[in-house]
Amino acid sequence: MKCGKTPLSFRGIAWCNLKRRPFRTVCLISLVAVLACVLFGGSAIIGSVVSGTDGLSKRLGADILILPSGYDKTIEGILLRGEPSTFFMEREWAEKIYEVEGVIAASPQLMVASFNASCCSIPAQIIGIEQDTDFIVEPWIRTSLPGRLSDGDIVVGGAVSGKPGGRLNFFGREYRIAAKMENTGTGFDGSIFMDMDSARRAARDRSEMTGDPPPPGGAISSVAVLTDGRFTPNAMADRIYSRFGYGKSGIAVVPAKEIIGNVSGGLRTLAGFVTAFAAVLWLLCVLALSVVFSVMTNERKREFGILRSLGITRKKLASLVVLESAAISAAGGLTGIFLSALLILPFRVYIKTTISMPYMHMPPAQMLAAAAGSLAVSFAAGMLASLCSSARICARETYGVIREGDA
Amino acid sequence: MIIEALCLKKKYFRDENSFMAVDGASLSVGEGEFVCVTGRSGSGKTTLLNMLAGLLPPDSGSVTFEGREYGGMNDDELSELRNTRLGYIMQGPGVLANFTVTQNVILPHVISGREGDPTDRAMSLLEQTGIRGLAAQYPSSLSGGELRRVAVARALLMSPKLLIADEPTGDLDEETTRGIMDLFSSIAKEGTAILMVTHDAETARRCDRRYDMKAGRITSPGAHLG
Ligand SMILES: Nc1ncnc2c1ncn2[C@@H]1O[C@H](COP(=O)(O)OP(=O)(O)O)[C@@H](O)[C@H]1O
Ligand SMILES: [Mg+2]
Numbered sequence: 001m002k003c004g005k006t007p008l009s010f011r012g013i014a015w016c017n018l019k020r021r022p023f024r025t026v027c028l029i030s031l032v033a034v035l036a037c038v039l040f041g042g043s044a045i046i047g048s049v050v051s052g053t054d055g056l057s058k059r060l061g062a063d064i065l066i067l068p069s070g071y072d073k074t075i076e077g078i079l080l081r082g083e084p085s086t087f088f089m090e091r092e093w094a095e096k097i098y099e100v101e102g103v104i105a106a107s108p109q110l111m112v113a114s115f116n117a118s119c120c121s122i123p124a125q126i127i128g129i130e131q132d133t134d135f136i137v138e139p140w141i142r143t144s145l146p147g148r149l150s151d152g153d154i155v156v157g158g159a160v161s162g163k164p165g166g167r168l169n170f171f172g173r174e175y176r177i178a179a180k181m182e183n184t185g186t187g188f189d190g191s192i193f194m195d196m197d198s199a200r201r202a203a204r205d206r207s208e209m210t211g212d213p214p215p216p217g218g219a220i221s222s223v224a225v226l227t228d229g230r231f232t233p234n235a236m237a238d239r240i241y242s243r244f245g246y247g248k249s250g251i252a253v254v255p256a257k258e259i260i261g262n263v264s265g266g267l268r269t270l271a272g273f274v275t276a277f278a279a280v281l282w283l284l285c286v287l288a289l290s291v292v293f294s295v296m297t298n299e300r301k302r303e304f305g306i307l308r309s310l311g312i313t314r315k316k317l318a319s320l321v322v323l324e325s326a327a328i329s330a331a332g333g334l335t336g337i338f339l340s341a342l343l344i345l346p347f348r349v350y351i352k353t354t355i356s357m358p359y360m361h362m363p364p365a366q367m368l369a370a371a372a373g374s375l376a377v378s379f380a381a382g383m384l385a386s387l388c389s390s391a392r393i394c395a396r397e398t399y400g401v402i403r404e405g406d407a
Numbered sequence: 408m409i410i411e412a413l414c415l416k417k418k419y420f421r422d423e424n425s426f427m428a429v430d431g432a433s434l435s436v437g438e439g440e441f442v443c444v445t446g447r448s449g450s451g452k453t454t455l456l457n458m459l460a461g462l463l464p465p466d467s468g469s470v471t472f473e474g475r476e477y478g479g480m481n482d483d484e485l486s487e488l489r490n491t492r493l494g495y496i497m498q499g500p501g502v503l504a505n506f507t508v509t510q511n512v513i514l515p516h517v518i519s520g521r522e523g524d525p526t527d528r529a530m531s532l533l534e535q536t537g538i539r540g541l542a543a544q545y546p547s548s549l550s551g552g553e554l555r556r557v558a559v560a561r562a563l564l565m566s567p568k569l570l571i572a573d574e575p576t577g578d579l580d581e582e583t584t585r586g587i588m589d590l591f592s593s594i595a596k597e598g599t600a601i602l603m604v605t606h607d608a609e610t611a612r613r614c615d616r617r618y619d620m621k622a623g624r625i626t627s628p629g630a631h632l633g
Contacts, residue, residue, distance in 0.1 A: 003505070003506075004506075004507045004510065004543070004545075005510075006509050006510055006513055006524070006525075006526045006529070007513065007517075007524045007525070007526060008506070008510050008513060008514075008517050009517065010517060010518075010520070012517075013506075013514075013517065016505050016506060016510075017505050020504070020505035021505070303503060305497070306497065306501050306502075306503060307503075307514070307518070308462060308486075308489075309460065309462060309489065309495040309497055309501070310489070310490065310495075310514050310515045310518055310561070311486045311487065311488075311489040311490020311491070311515060311518050311519070312486060312490075312518045313482055313483050313486040314482050314486075315482075315483075316486075316518070
């Protein structure tokens with residue numbers, strides 16, 4: 001809209017007041033924009049990380065994981081950061097654990113890491129599952145794959161490139177992508193799932209290539225355990241340890257919550273810190289804007305006096321001020337969110353590695369909600385700040401009386 | 408009678424002390440009359456005009472405009488009256504810097520919220536006030552006399568019954584003053600009553616009647632001149 005033209009509307013008065021004072025307007029907009037930028041940036045990053053770990057704890061339906069001792073950090077890397085590993089333990093552990101009182105399900109997995117070489121399409125974590133006992137990935141693969149996984153079929157995580165029907169090579173063998181899962185924001189997104197027998201063959205293929213010792217016959221890497229809930233995961237871990245002998249058994253019993261808990265504990269601190277920072281910033285912003293609006297209102301006394309002398313009511317004059325600050329707040333909020341998105345999206349990868357949470361994940365709907373929330377909160381800051389000024393216009397006679405001294 | 412003020416009083420506070428800026432002033436302006444108020448700076452003229460325009464509530468006394476008493480009117484009613492029945496030309500520069508000359512002139516119409524495009528009427532008023540050529544300019548490029556003419560044109564937009572002007576020639580040279588006074592005379596002849604404040608006795612001679620103000624009081628009873 002262009003200023004300087006007639007006819008002029010009431011809204012046009014507000015618009016031209018903003019447009020004809022570009023420096024003042026830009027300064028005010030910037031102030032709100034900074035607020036919105038921080039609010040949206042903060043909520044987007046924290047939201048992604050939180051929903052990433054939420055996804056993980058939902059996906060990992062196990063109470064306890066049994067691993068070869070010393071591999072508890074390795075499993076964290078696989079689940080949280082998608083760092084592929086290969087390790088083995090004996091098949092018997094699945095049955096042994098199943099016999100412990102309180103265990104209602106125990107299912108083995110086999111972990112094989114593919115690598116970045118001509119033999120393999122991509123470096124990825126291959127996870128073999130026992131389809132008869134599995135309760136972790138099975139129900140979740142079910143949603144994308146109706147039947148059973150037959151030999152040579154794989155299900156790929158959401159971040160793996162390739163479509164259903166496509167092919168991927170691992171250790172010189174070709175596999176058919178039977179299904180692709182949704183992104184979950186966990187290490188599973190970069191994983192390849194196959195049947196236990198196929199995975200054992202892949203492990204043998206791998207050791208032939210690397211020269212590593214071949215896996216013992218019927219090897220597994222981990223056992224996922226579901227308990228009946230009579231004992232806490234920690235108590236269950238103690239029972240398993242005491243049954244098989246601390247230290248001597250060669251296994252690590254890790255309550256699943258501990259893996260996720262490590263992350264979410266740190267997250268909670270981070271989220272709290274960012275929230276506190278945002279709150280302080282919000283208050284500062286409201287204060288600064290209040291001062292600016294108040295100074296501005298004082299400076300515009302004569303302008304308001306002229307409008308009053310021309311017959312504008314107090315209410316309408318206040319609504320003019322509200323209209324102007326609403327435009328500033330909205331423009332500032334939108335600019336800030338836009339800038340924030342511009343900063344976050346290209347640097348997503350960098351941010352992920354910096355906070356060592358590669359599996360950040362925020363569904364678009366949630367992203368939109370964060371944007372709308374940040375916009376609302378920064379808009380509210382601008383409006384709140386102008387409230388005092390407009391209330392003063394409504395209440396006092398100052399803005400009607402023009403004296404020589406006022407210029 | 409268009410406007411009638413009875414015994415208006417207004418007290419102001421300066422530091423700890425109070426003083427009467429307007430102290431029992433009464434005056435009236437009839438249909439089509441050109442009335443002047445003279446007085447030295449600080450005698451309370453502006454305060455009086457602000458009360459007459461309903462911008463400032465008096466401590467006591469009453470103002471009646473076309474038979475309606477301000478005391479019984481709310482802000483909406485008083486604003487409407489200022490918008491349509493009473494043109495007010497304030498002391499000093501009274502033009503909004505963010506709007507062109509034409510936009511400034513049509514502001515009362517915009518404020519009224521009425522339908523229609525007042526641009527043609529604004530143009531003919533700019534013609535009448537002799538600044539038609541400046542219609543598209545912003546106020547920053549106008550001289551003091553030109554700005555005053557914009558304010559006059561704007562005050563006349565809604566065809567008010569009364570024009571109140573606070574020292575409209577106060578800061579102008581003789582030549583320009585004469586031009587503005589000629590304009591006022593012609594407006595008065597066309598039937599719009601004028602109440603004008605000036606501290607210049609020479610200028611006041613062009614009025615039909617004249618009140619004198621001193622320390623908040625009207626000292627001469629609005630005698631007819633000439
Ligand atoms: N809002 C105010 N508060 C305090 N004193 C005021 C105020 N407005 C005007 N005055 C004082 O009241 C007196 C009359 O002012 P004013 O009506 O502007 O006089 P004039 O227009 O005749 O020069 C002056 O002494 C002025 O300083
Ligand atoms: Mg004065």
